[in-house]
Amino acid sequence: MLSPDHTDASPQTLLSLTDLVLRFRGQSNDVIDGVNLTVTRGEVLCVVGESGCGKSVTAMALMGLLPADAARISSGNLEIDGTQIDLARMTLPTQMRGNHLAMIFQEPMTSLNPAFTIGNQIEEAVQRHRGGSQSQARARALEMLQRVGIADPEQRLSEYPHQLSGGMRQRVMIAMALANDPQILIADEPTTALDVTIQAQILDLIRDLRDETGMGTIMITHDLGVVAEIADTVAVMYGGQVVETGPVAEVFNNPQHPYTIGLMTAMPQLDMPGTRLAIVPGTVPTVANMPTGCRFRTRCAFATHTCETRPPLMDLAPEHGVACHYAPLETHLTVSA
Amino acid sequence: MSGDVILEAVDVVKHFGGGGGWLSRGPVVRAVDGVSLAVRRGETFAIVGESGCGKSTLARVLMRLASPTSGNVVFDGRDVSTASGTALQTLRQRMQFIFQDPFSSLNPRMSVAKLVGEPLEVHAPELSAAQRRDRVAELLRKVGLRAEYAERYPHEFSGGQRQRIGIARALASGPKLIIGDEPVSALDVSVQAQVINLLGDLSRDMGLTLVIIAHDLGVIRHMSDRVAVMYLGRIVESGPTEEVYTSPRHPYTRALLASIPTMGGRPAGTRAAVLGEMPSPTAPPPGCRFHTRCPHAQALCKTETPPLQGATPHDHHVACHFWDTLPDAPPLPPTPAKSADVQARFALYRAAVEGGTVTHKTHQPTQRS
Numbered sequence: 001m002l003s004p005d006h007t008d009a010s011p012q013t014l015l016s017l018t019d020l021v022l023r024f025r026g027q028s029n030d031v032i033d034g035v036n037l038t039v040t041r042g043e044v045l046c047v048v049g050e051s052g053c054g055k056s057v058t059a060m061a062l063m064g065l066l067p068a069d070a071a072r073i074s075s076g077n078l079e080i081d082g083t084q085i086d087l088a089r090m091t092l093p094t095q096m097r098g099n100h101l102a103m104i105f106q107e108p109m110t111s112l113n114p115a116f117t118i119g120n121q122i123e124e125a126v127q128r129h130r131g132g133s134q135s136q137a138r139a140r141a142l143e144m145l146q147r148v149g150i151a152d153p154e155q156r157l158s159e160y161p162h163q164l165s166g167g168m169r170q171r172v173m174i175a176m177a178l179a180n181d182p183q184i185l186i187a188d189e190p191t192t193a194l195d196v197t198i199q200a201q202i203l204d205l206i207r208d209l210r211d212e213t214g215m216g217t218i219m220i221t222h223d224l225g226v227v228a229e230i231a232d233t234v235a236v237m238y239g240g241q242v243v244e245t246g247p248v249a250e251v252f253n254n255p256q257h258p259y260t261i262g263l264m265t266a267m268p269q270l271d272m273p274g275t276r277l278a279i280v281p282g283t284v285p286t287v288a289n290m291p292t293g294c295r296f297r298t299r300c301a302f303a304t305h306t307c308e309t310r311p312p313l314m315d316l317a318p319e320h321g322v323a324c325h326y327a328p329l330e331t332h333l334t335v336s337a
Numbered sequence: 338m339s340g341d342v343i344l345e346a347v348d349v350v351k352h353f354g355g356g357g358g359w360l361s362r363g364p365v366v367r368a369v370d371g372v373s374l375a376v377r378r379g380e381t382f383a384i385v386g387e388s389g390c391g392k393s394t395l396a397r398v399l400m401r402l403a404s405p406t407s408g409n410v411v412f413d414g415r416d417v418s419t420a421s422g423t424a425l426q427t428l429r430q431r432m433q434f435i436f437q438d439p440f441s442s443l444n445p446r447m448s449v450a451k452l453v454g455e456p457l458e459v460h461a462p463e464l465s466a467a468q469r470r471d472r473v474a475e476l477l478r479k480v481g482l483r484a485e486y487a488e489r490y491p492h493e494f495s496g497g498q499r500q501r502i503g504i505a506r507a508l509a510s511g512p513k514l515i516i517g518d519e520p521v522s523a524l525d526v527s528v529q530a531q532v533i534n535l536l537g538d539l540s541r542d543m544g545l546t547l548v549i550i551a552h553d554l555g556v557i558r559h560m561s562d563r564v565a566v567m568y569l570g571r572i573v574e575s576g577p578t579e580e581v582y583t584s585p586r587h588p589y590t591r592a593l594l595a596s597i598p599t600m601g602g603r604p605a606g607t608r609a610a611v612l613g614e615m616p617s618p619t620a621p622p623p624g625c626r627f628h629t630r631c632p633h634a635q636a637l638c639k640t641e642t643p644p645l646q647g648a649t650p651h652d653h654h655v656a657c658h659f660w661d662t663l664p665d666a667p668p669l670p671p672t673p674a675k676s677a678d679v680q681a682r683f684a685l686y687r688a689a690v691e692g693g694t695v696t697h698k699t700h701q702p703t704q705r706s
Contacts, residue, residue: 050525051496165614195387196552197611200596222525225555225598252600254679261686266530268559270582270599270669277534277559278687280527283495301689304697326697330681335693 011040013079014183014216015062015101020076020087022061022240025069029287032058033240033295034075036313039184039216044207046219046227046248048263049237052284055220058237059186062218063103064091081183099129102177106189108169112161118145119157122176129180144175147212148205167198171205178209188220203230224267228252233319236260239284239295242313246320256322258329259296294323302326302333343514343546344376344399344432349408349418351394364619368394370570371408373645376514381540381547383561383578385554385593389615391570396518396550400434401425412514430460433507437519439499443491449502450487453477456509476505481535497528504535514546521556533560554597558582563652566590569626570618572645576653584666586648586655589627591666599670625658633663 015038022032032054039045047055060066061073068091076087080100085092092101105111113121122141123134130137138157145153148171161169170190177185187206191199207230210217221227227234227248235245236257244257255261265278282299285291293310297303306325313321316328326332349372355365369391376382386392397403399410401417410418417428433456436442443452453473457464464472474484480501491499500520507515520536521529537560540547551557557564558578565575566589574587585591592611611630616622622629628638637658645656657663675683689695 050527167614195615196554196596197387197592198614199598201612203598223598224526224600228600229598253673254676255682258686261683262690263526264600265683265686266527267600268530268533268553268555269672270555270558270594270597276537277530278683278690279530279534281690283497283528284525301686302695302697328678328682329685330678331698333685333695333697335685335688335695337688337693 011043013038013040014043014081015039015218016079017058017062018077018079020058020061021074022057022066022076023072023074024287025072027287029290030074031240031287032061035237035240035242037218037235037242039218041183041216042210042214043232044210044217044219044230046221046231046234047237048221048224048227048234050222050263050284052239053237054240055237056188057240059103059188059218059220061087062092063097063101063186065103095129098125098177098182099180100182101184101186102180102182103186103188104170104173104177104190106192108166108173108193109161111173112169114161117158117160118164118172122157122172122179125176126179140179141175144179145172147178147209148172148175149201150175165198166194167201170194170198170202174202174205174209178213178215181213182215184216184218186218186220189222190219191226192221192223199226206230224252224263236263239290240287241295241323242321243296243323244321245313246317250317250320254317254320256316256320256327256329257296257324258300258302258326261329294325302329341378342375343378343413344548345411346372346374346395346399347409347411348373349395349398349410350406351391351398351403352406367570367618367621369398369405370621372567372570372572374565374572374575376546376548377563378513378546379540379544380562381537381549381560383549383551383557383564384567385551385557385564386567387552387593387615389569389618390567391618392550392552392567393518395567396516396548399548400432400516401428402434426459430510431512432514432516433510433512435500435503435507435515435517435520438523439496439503440491440523442503443499443506445491447490448487449473449477449482449489449491452491452502453487453505453509456506460510472509473505476508479508479539480505481531495528496524497531500524500532501535504532504539508539508543512545514548516548516550518550519552520549522551522553529556536560554582554593566593569615569621571626571656572654573627573657574653574655575645576648576655577651580649580651580653582669586653586660586663587627587657588631588633588663592630594669595667600672625656633659635659 017037020032020035021030023030035058049055073087078085078087119141123137126137126140142153150156150171191202231248234248234251235242238259244260255264262280291298293308297307311323311325313323316322349369351369353366354363384392398405401420405418409416420428450473453476454469457469473487477484482501521532539545561578564578564581565572568589574590585594613630624640625638625643628634643656643658645654648655648660
């Protein structure tokens with residue numbers, strides 16, 4: 001959803017990532033295996049999956065934050081704002097990082113420098129990209145703290161991270177990330193470390209800032225509830241692959257991939273107490289033991305030899321892509337007790 | 338359910354610091370400040386609250402891992418708040434714990450056989466080594482692990498498997514009551530569901546009483562029979578889980594429920610029901626501790642502490658001066674209705690993971706790979 005002044009006839013693509021393939025040094029298997037993502041203006045894309053599905057690594061690769069000696073990108077084309085970047089050959093240029101593309105992290109305490117004041121840290125980001133005087137940077141920092149809803153912003157500028165609560169630190173991180181008006185905000189589990197009432201406040205803030213600025217957002221999360229609250233589109237990842245993607249209402253009302261269905265049935269619902277949860281059997285294989293073909297097949301109740309070849313991400317409905325040979329399940333198979 | 342109480346806390350207070358020594362200078366942290374509760378035999382009792390509300394401290398006092406500053410903990414009719422020596426050992430046999438982090442709560446240098454067998458050495462010294470081995474194998478089977486895993490070490494297991502090992506260890510002494518401090522919150526949702534199901538099966542099959550400390554309201558709704566909601570060291574609402582969720586009486590409970598992100602989403606503007614953050618437990622506000630964030634607070638709330646009083650005949654208690662005059666809480670957002678196709682798909686999934694035979698219409702039925 002966009003506020004009216006951002007509405008265009010066709011959505012403007014801000015970022016597109018094509019065929020990201022990435023391997024960690026010393027491993028015999030790709031940890032990210034052909035991921036495509038697109039974000040348009042004003043869109044919140046949620047990348048959802050469990051630990052080890054590669055969602056954070058994908059974000060780090062986008063930001064160019066993976067050390068070159070530890071991770072090798074063998075393919076991946078990133079297009080931001082008309083600029084093409086071949087990730088296999090170069091990382092995101094420093095002047096774009098923080099300026100076009102900014103990132104916030106799960107644990108704001110470890111992402112803020114404990115030895116510098118809040119004001120210092122935001123001013124540094126402003127001056128690094130915009131230059132200008134210290135007082136201009138301070139004015140910008142103050143403006144940003146006000147925008148993210150921090151009370152007594154002037155006093156907070158001279159405080160240190162340890163003096164703030166978790167929710168306030170995350171607000172400071174967001175203020176810092178948005179200080180240079182990036183087109184894309186990447187948020188890696190921004191509310192996971194926060195209490196549920198504070199999480200609601202931060203989600204509201206991200207939504208408001210999106211409406212205000214039209215920024216695109218890639219939010220990484222493991223919580224389907226968060227996805228339902230904030231996403232416009234969702235990409236479900238498993239084992240370094242996107243297994244299902246589409247508009248959030250379509251994917252949640254009409255989930256197709258067995259993994260998406262498994263995640264949805266495994267989540268305790270507020271209005272269905274007492275029913276036994278269906279599960280996803282087993283656990284995620286390690287990268288070295290990742291099966292060929294469909295990477296979910298070792299945990300999938302419906303897998304056959306067909307699944308040893310990788311299913312392409314096919315559109316089952318407009319813009320609703322599913323990577324499963326047997327989607328929709330009810331037309332391809334039956335189950336008897 | 339019988340009204341037979343197995344574990345009772347009577348006006349438990351736990352403060353930290355303020356002792357005057359150089360290590361304890363500084364303000365007193367009032368982590369738990371006057372909590373009374375009664376857990377009935379065979380039920381699953383949940384304690385819920387946000388970080389800093391004192392729920393983990395309360396759990397540690399209930400487990401006798403900490404002793405209360407004042408007040409009593411009564412287990413099976415005996416005051417155990419200051420138990421030590423033989424009394425403590427007997428208590429440990431009957432009351433066991435499961436911890437949040439399955440990565441740090443198992444000794445990495447002990448094999449699974451040793452980890453699960455250790456409580457048996459203490460509490461059932463009469464068993465021979467062979468009998469102990471059999472008993473460990475049986476416990477592992479009970480929590481859904483293969484008996485061969487006994488020879489392995491914790492690092493060889495995933496988080497969910499480690500939590501199962503922790504549960505097997507807790508079951509080894511044959512306890513009547515298990516206290517779990519966030520037992521599933523470190524697990525991914527698919528694995529979390531496995532452990533929730535396991536705990537449900539065990540409590541039903543073995544007649545165990547469970548006390549679950551958690552912050553995830555969805556998990557609590559799913560697992561518990563009764564729930565107590567804590568805020569800043571006090572219980573603000575308690576009662577049957579169903580009733581507390583469908584007609585919450587305390588504004589804080591309502592705010593918590595309204596803050597949960599749900600699959601159905603919710604209408605804009607109905608979500609962030611509380612502003613601001615929890616005050617520090619070193620200086621809790623006077624009167625009702627929630628009044629600084631409460632949309633319904635009045636002058637009385639700033640001076641008078643509301644007692645935990647009966648709200649309905651069903652053992653539903655609330656600590657709010659105005660609980661009976663508040664407008665009704667908005668209903669929980671329902672899970673969106675599914676189309677017939679999607680319902681069929683979910684039914685197929687459930688049947689298949691529960692062991693049904695899958696037949697592919699478009700191919701010859703093949704062995705599961």
